[in-house]
Amino acid sequence: MTSNLVELRDLKVSFDGVQVLHGIDLDVKRGEAIGLVGESGCGKSVTWLAALGLLPGKARISGSVQIDGRELVGQPRSAFEAVRGGRIAMIFQDPSSSLNPVLRIGRQITEALALHRNLKGEAARTEALRLMDMVGIPDARRRFDLFPHEFSGGQCQRLMIAMALAGDPDLLVADEPTTALDATIQAQILDLLIALRRETGMATVFISHDLGAVSQVCERVLVMYAGRVVEQGEIGALFDAPRHPYTRGLFDAIPRLDGERRRLIPIHGTVPDPRRLPEGCAFAPRCSSAIDACRHLRPDLTDMADGRRLACLRPVGEARPAAAPAVLEGAL
Incomplete structure:
Protein backbone atom coordinates (compact mmCIF):
# COMPACT_ATOMS: atom_id res chain seq x y z
CA MET A 1 0.00 0.00 0.00
CA GLU A 219 0.57 22.59 6.64
CA ARG A 220 1.36 22.61 2.93
CA VAL A 221 0.07 24.75 0.08
CA LEU A 222 -0.19 24.52 -3.70
CA VAL A 223 -0.61 27.73 -5.71
CA MET A 224 -2.53 27.25 -8.97
CA TYR A 225 -2.75 29.48 -12.01
CA ALA A 226 -4.46 28.82 -15.36
CA GLY A 227 -4.89 25.10 -14.70
CA ARG A 228 -1.33 24.46 -13.48
CA VAL A 229 0.48 24.33 -10.14
CA VAL A 230 3.05 27.14 -10.21
CA GLU A 231 4.44 26.85 -6.68
CA GLN A 232 4.09 24.45 -3.78
CA GLY A 233 5.78 23.95 -0.45
CA GLU A 234 5.52 23.96 3.32
CA ILE A 235 3.25 26.75 4.47
CA GLY A 236 5.79 28.54 6.65
CA ALA A 237 8.54 28.74 4.04
CA LEU A 238 6.22 29.63 1.19
CA PHE A 239 4.36 32.33 3.12
CA ASP A 240 7.58 33.81 4.50
CA ALA A 241 9.27 34.03 1.11
CA PRO A 242 7.06 33.33 -1.92
CA ARG A 243 9.21 32.68 -4.99
CA HIS A 244 6.73 32.77 -7.88
CA PRO A 245 5.71 36.30 -8.98
CA TYR A 246 2.06 35.22 -8.94
CA THR A 247 2.29 34.01 -5.34
CA ARG A 248 4.08 37.25 -4.42
CA GLY A 249 1.29 39.20 -6.13
CA LEU A 250 -1.38 37.41 -4.10
CA PHE A 251 0.36 38.46 -0.89
CA ASP A 252 0.87 42.05 -2.05
CA ALA A 253 -2.86 42.37 -2.72
CA ILE A 254 -3.82 41.46 0.87
CA PRO A 255 -4.93 44.44 3.00
CA ARG A 256 -3.03 44.65 6.31
CA LEU A 257 -4.24 46.06 9.61
CA ASP A 258 -0.83 46.20 11.29
CA GLY A 259 2.14 48.43 10.52
CA GLU A 260 2.16 51.50 8.32
CA ARG A 261 -0.67 52.20 5.94
CA ARG A 262 0.22 51.32 2.38
CA ARG A 263 -1.46 51.22 -0.98
CA LEU A 264 -2.55 47.79 -2.11
CA ILE A 265 -0.65 46.44 -5.11
CA PRO A 266 -3.14 44.64 -7.36
CA ILE A 267 -2.27 42.02 -9.96
CA HIS A 268 -3.29 43.76 -13.15
CA GLY A 269 -5.34 41.88 -15.72
CA THR A 270 -7.27 38.65 -15.32
CA VAL A 271 -6.72 34.90 -15.51
CA PRO A 272 -6.43 34.07 -19.23
CA ASP A 273 -9.20 32.41 -21.20
CA PRO A 274 -8.26 28.69 -21.45
CA ARG A 275 -9.10 28.86 -25.16
CA ARG A 276 -6.42 31.51 -25.70
CA LEU A 277 -3.53 30.75 -23.36
CA PRO A 278 -0.25 32.58 -23.99
CA GLU A 279 2.49 30.68 -25.79
CA GLY A 280 4.87 30.68 -22.85
CA CYS A 281 4.20 31.17 -19.14
CA ALA A 282 0.49 31.82 -18.65
CA PHE A 283 1.27 34.51 -16.05
CA ALA A 284 3.77 36.39 -18.24
CA PRO A 285 1.26 38.99 -19.59
CA ARG A 286 0.51 40.07 -15.98
CA CYS A 287 4.04 39.70 -14.57
CA SER A 288 6.19 42.80 -14.05
CA SER A 289 9.32 40.59 -13.90
CA ALA A 290 8.70 38.76 -17.18
CA ILE A 291 11.46 38.66 -19.77
CA ASP A 292 11.26 37.62 -23.40
CA ALA A 293 11.92 33.96 -22.57
CA CYS A 294 8.85 33.93 -20.30
CA ARG A 295 6.63 34.82 -23.25
CA HIS A 296 7.85 31.95 -25.40
CA LEU A 297 8.88 29.14 -23.03
CA ARG A 298 6.62 27.43 -20.50
CA PRO A 299 8.55 26.43 -17.33
CA ASP A 300 8.04 23.01 -15.78
CA LEU A 301 7.38 22.52 -12.08
CA THR A 302 10.90 21.93 -10.73
CA ASP A 303 12.28 20.80 -7.37
CA MET A 304 14.16 23.63 -5.64
CA ALA A 305 17.02 23.48 -3.16
CA ASP A 306 14.79 24.69 -0.29
CA GLY A 307 12.34 21.81 -0.74
CA ARG A 308 9.58 23.62 -2.57
CA ARG A 309 8.55 23.12 -6.21
CA LEU A 310 8.43 26.06 -8.59
CA ALA A 311 7.47 26.72 -12.21
CA CYS A 312 9.18 30.01 -13.02
CA LEU A 313 12.09 31.19 -15.18
CA ARG A 314 12.65 34.24 -13.01
CA PRO A 315 11.78 33.57 -9.35
CA VAL A 316 11.25 36.43 -6.92
CA GLY A 317 14.62 37.64 -5.62
CA GLU A 318 16.64 36.27 -8.50
CA ALA A 319 17.85 38.23 -11.50
CA ARG A 320 18.13 35.07 -13.59
CA PRO A 321 16.29 31.73 -13.60
CA ALA A 322 17.08 29.25 -10.84
CA ALA A 323 18.10 26.74 -13.52
CA ALA A 324 18.64 27.83 -17.12
CA PRO A 325 18.89 24.86 -19.49
CA ALA A 326 21.06 25.35 -22.55
CA VAL A 327 17.98 25.81 -24.72
CA LEU A 328 17.15 28.95 -22.72
CA GLU A 329 20.54 30.59 -22.62
CA GLY A 330 20.17 32.43 -25.91
CA ALA A 331 16.78 33.80 -24.89
CA LEU A 332 17.84 35.27 -21.54
Missing part, protein backbone atom coordinates in the same frame (compact mmCIF):
# COMPACT_ATOMS: atom_id res chain seq x y z
CA THR A 2 1.28 3.46 -0.91
CA SER A 3 2.30 5.82 1.89
CA ASN A 4 -0.04 8.46 0.42
CA LEU A 5 -3.78 8.38 0.93
CA VAL A 6 -4.49 10.04 -2.43
CA GLU A 7 -2.22 10.50 -5.45
CA LEU A 8 -3.02 12.60 -8.51
CA ARG A 9 -0.65 12.18 -11.45
CA ASP A 10 -0.71 14.21 -14.68
CA LEU A 11 -4.43 14.93 -14.18
CA LYS A 12 -5.86 16.71 -17.23
CA VAL A 13 -9.39 17.91 -17.91
CA SER A 14 -10.95 19.36 -21.05
CA PHE A 15 -14.42 20.54 -22.01
CA ASP A 16 -15.46 20.46 -25.67
CA GLY A 17 -11.82 20.20 -26.70
CA VAL A 18 -10.65 23.09 -24.48
CA GLN A 19 -8.12 21.97 -21.88
CA VAL A 20 -8.61 23.54 -18.44
CA LEU A 21 -6.28 21.37 -16.32
CA HIS A 22 -2.77 20.77 -17.61
CA GLY A 23 -1.27 17.84 -15.74
CA ILE A 24 -1.80 18.24 -11.99
CA ASP A 25 0.43 16.21 -9.65
CA LEU A 26 -0.68 16.16 -6.02
CA ASP A 27 -0.19 13.86 -3.03
CA VAL A 28 -2.25 13.84 0.15
CA LYS A 29 -0.80 11.99 3.11
CA ARG A 30 -2.96 10.56 5.84
CA GLY A 31 -3.92 13.17 8.40
CA GLU A 32 -2.27 16.16 6.71
CA ALA A 33 -3.88 19.46 5.72
CA ILE A 34 -3.20 20.88 2.26
CA GLY A 35 -4.29 24.22 0.83
CA LEU A 36 -5.07 24.99 -2.81
CA VAL A 37 -5.02 28.72 -3.51
CA GLY A 38 -5.43 30.97 -6.52
CA GLU A 39 -7.90 33.26 -8.24
CA SER A 40 -11.29 32.08 -9.47
CA GLY A 41 -10.90 30.10 -12.67
CA CYS A 42 -7.45 28.71 -11.93
CA GLY A 43 -8.66 25.09 -11.61
CA LYS A 44 -8.76 24.48 -7.85
CA SER A 45 -12.29 23.10 -7.68
CA VAL A 46 -12.15 21.35 -11.05
CA THR A 47 -9.17 19.34 -9.81
CA TRP A 48 -11.18 17.71 -7.04
CA LEU A 49 -14.46 17.49 -8.94
CA ALA A 50 -12.52 15.53 -11.57
CA ALA A 51 -10.85 13.36 -8.93
CA LEU A 52 -14.24 12.43 -7.49
CA GLY A 53 -16.01 11.91 -10.81
CA LEU A 54 -18.36 14.85 -10.25
CA LEU A 55 -17.82 16.71 -13.52
CA PRO A 56 -20.50 16.64 -16.24
CA GLY A 57 -20.43 13.98 -18.93
CA LYS A 58 -18.89 16.28 -21.54
CA ALA A 59 -15.69 16.54 -19.46
CA ARG A 60 -12.75 14.51 -20.71
CA ILE A 61 -10.39 13.35 -17.96
CA SER A 62 -6.99 11.71 -18.32
CA GLY A 63 -4.13 10.90 -16.01
CA SER A 64 -4.34 9.05 -12.74
CA VAL A 65 -6.29 9.41 -9.49
CA GLN A 66 -5.52 6.77 -6.89
CA ILE A 67 -6.76 6.25 -3.35
CA ASP A 68 -4.67 3.77 -1.39
CA GLY A 69 -3.22 2.65 -4.73
CA ARG A 70 -6.63 1.99 -6.30
CA GLU A 71 -7.11 3.71 -9.68
CA LEU A 72 -10.31 5.72 -10.23
CA VAL A 73 -9.86 7.34 -13.65
CA GLY A 74 -11.69 5.32 -16.27
CA GLN A 75 -13.57 3.26 -13.71
CA PRO A 76 -17.39 2.83 -13.74
CA ARG A 77 -19.69 5.00 -11.65
CA SER A 78 -19.95 2.30 -8.98
CA ALA A 79 -16.22 2.66 -8.23
CA PHE A 80 -16.69 6.35 -7.40
CA GLU A 81 -19.80 5.67 -5.32
CA ALA A 82 -17.71 3.45 -3.09
CA VAL A 83 -15.26 6.32 -2.52
CA ARG A 84 -17.43 9.43 -2.35
CA GLY A 85 -18.63 10.12 1.17
CA GLY A 86 -17.15 6.98 2.67
CA ARG A 87 -13.48 7.63 1.84
CA ILE A 88 -13.47 11.20 0.54
CA ALA A 89 -16.15 13.75 1.44
CA MET A 90 -16.53 17.19 -0.13
CA ILE A 91 -18.31 20.28 1.16
CA PHE A 92 -19.02 23.39 -0.90
CA GLN A 93 -19.10 27.13 -0.37
CA ASP A 94 -22.88 27.51 -0.62
CA PRO A 95 -24.61 25.03 1.69
CA SER A 96 -28.05 26.23 0.54
CA SER A 97 -27.38 24.63 -2.85
CA SER A 98 -26.36 21.32 -1.27
CA LEU A 99 -29.02 20.90 1.42
CA ASN A 100 -32.43 19.72 0.24
CA PRO A 101 -34.85 22.54 1.18
CA VAL A 102 -37.89 20.24 1.51
CA LEU A 103 -36.33 17.59 3.75
CA ARG A 104 -35.77 17.97 7.48
CA ILE A 105 -32.15 18.18 8.56
CA GLY A 106 -32.32 15.06 10.68
CA ARG A 107 -33.50 12.99 7.74
CA GLN A 108 -30.70 14.29 5.50
CA ILE A 109 -28.03 13.33 8.03
CA THR A 110 -29.55 9.91 8.81
CA GLU A 111 -29.76 9.16 5.07
CA ALA A 112 -26.00 9.69 4.84
CA LEU A 113 -25.48 7.43 7.85
CA ALA A 114 -27.64 4.70 6.31
CA LEU A 115 -25.78 4.93 2.99
CA HIS A 116 -22.23 4.94 4.31
CA ARG A 117 -22.41 3.18 7.68
CA ASN A 118 -25.63 1.14 7.44
CA LEU A 119 -27.08 2.84 10.53
CA LYS A 120 -30.86 3.01 10.74
CA GLY A 121 -33.64 3.85 13.16
CA GLU A 122 -32.71 4.97 16.65
CA ALA A 123 -29.02 4.18 16.11
CA ALA A 124 -28.93 6.59 13.15
CA ARG A 125 -30.79 9.27 15.08
CA THR A 126 -28.42 8.98 18.04
CA GLU A 127 -25.36 9.25 15.78
CA ALA A 128 -26.87 12.19 13.85
CA LEU A 129 -27.43 14.07 17.11
CA ARG A 130 -23.86 13.31 18.14
CA LEU A 131 -22.58 14.74 14.85
CA MET A 132 -24.74 17.85 15.23
CA ASP A 133 -23.30 18.35 18.71
CA MET A 134 -19.77 17.76 17.39
CA VAL A 135 -20.07 20.54 14.79
CA GLY A 136 -21.58 22.97 17.30
CA ILE A 137 -25.30 23.02 16.51
CA PRO A 138 -26.99 24.26 19.72
CA ASP A 139 -29.97 22.34 21.08
CA ALA A 140 -29.51 19.62 18.47
CA ARG A 141 -32.30 17.37 19.78
CA ARG A 142 -34.95 20.09 19.37
CA ARG A 143 -33.63 21.23 15.98
CA PHE A 144 -33.25 17.75 14.52
CA ASP A 145 -36.62 18.03 12.73
CA LEU A 146 -36.21 21.57 11.41
CA PHE A 147 -35.80 22.48 7.72
CA PRO A 148 -32.62 24.08 6.29
CA HIS A 149 -34.20 27.54 6.01
CA GLU A 150 -34.65 27.57 9.79
CA PHE A 151 -30.85 27.63 10.29
CA SER A 152 -28.42 30.49 9.71
CA GLY A 153 -25.83 30.34 6.93
CA GLY A 154 -23.05 29.42 9.33
CA GLN A 155 -25.18 26.69 10.92
CA CYS A 156 -26.03 25.28 7.48
CA GLN A 157 -22.32 25.03 6.74
CA ARG A 158 -21.85 23.21 10.06
CA LEU A 159 -24.65 20.83 9.06
CA MET A 160 -22.91 20.16 5.75
CA ILE A 161 -19.78 19.27 7.69
CA ALA A 162 -21.85 16.95 9.90
CA MET A 163 -23.21 15.21 6.78
CA ALA A 164 -19.67 14.87 5.43
CA LEU A 165 -18.53 13.31 8.72
CA ALA A 166 -21.43 10.83 8.58
CA GLY A 167 -19.38 8.65 6.23
CA ASP A 168 -16.35 8.70 8.57
CA PRO A 169 -14.11 9.82 5.67
CA ASP A 170 -10.35 9.60 5.47
CA LEU A 171 -10.22 12.93 3.59
CA LEU A 172 -12.41 16.03 3.75
CA VAL A 173 -12.23 18.38 0.75
CA ALA A 174 -13.53 21.81 1.79
CA ASP A 175 -14.22 23.96 -1.28
CA GLU A 176 -14.36 27.63 -0.24
CA PRO A 177 -16.38 26.72 2.87
CA THR A 178 -16.22 30.22 4.41
CA THR A 179 -16.72 32.49 1.37
CA ALA A 180 -20.38 33.33 1.95
CA LEU A 181 -19.99 33.87 5.71
CA ASP A 182 -19.18 36.97 7.75
CA ALA A 183 -15.78 37.26 9.42
CA THR A 184 -16.85 36.00 12.85
CA ILE A 185 -18.58 32.91 11.45
CA GLN A 186 -15.64 32.28 9.11
CA ALA A 187 -13.33 32.11 12.10
CA GLN A 188 -15.66 29.66 13.85
CA ILE A 189 -15.79 27.35 10.80
CA LEU A 190 -12.00 27.41 10.49
CA ASP A 191 -11.62 26.57 14.18
CA LEU A 192 -14.11 23.73 13.70
CA LEU A 193 -12.17 22.25 10.76
CA ILE A 194 -8.94 22.39 12.76
CA ALA A 195 -10.56 20.74 15.79
CA LEU A 196 -12.22 18.00 13.72
CA ARG A 197 -8.95 17.11 12.02
CA ARG A 198 -7.25 16.90 15.40
CA GLU A 199 -10.03 14.75 16.89
CA THR A 200 -10.69 12.40 13.93
CA GLY A 201 -7.28 12.22 12.25
CA MET A 202 -8.76 12.77 8.80
CA ALA A 203 -6.77 14.57 6.11
CA THR A 204 -8.05 17.92 4.83
CA VAL A 205 -7.81 19.69 1.49
CA PHE A 206 -8.78 23.34 1.91
CA ILE A 207 -9.61 25.15 -1.36
CA SER A 208 -9.63 28.92 -1.01
CA HIS A 209 -8.54 32.28 -2.39
CA ASP A 210 -8.14 33.47 1.22
CA LEU A 211 -4.46 33.12 2.11
CA GLY A 212 -5.13 34.06 5.74
CA ALA A 213 -7.58 31.19 6.14
CA VAL A 214 -5.19 28.77 4.45
CA SER A 215 -2.38 29.78 6.83
CA GLN A 216 -4.56 28.84 9.81
CA VAL A 217 -5.70 25.45 8.56
CA CYS A 218 -2.95 24.00 6.37
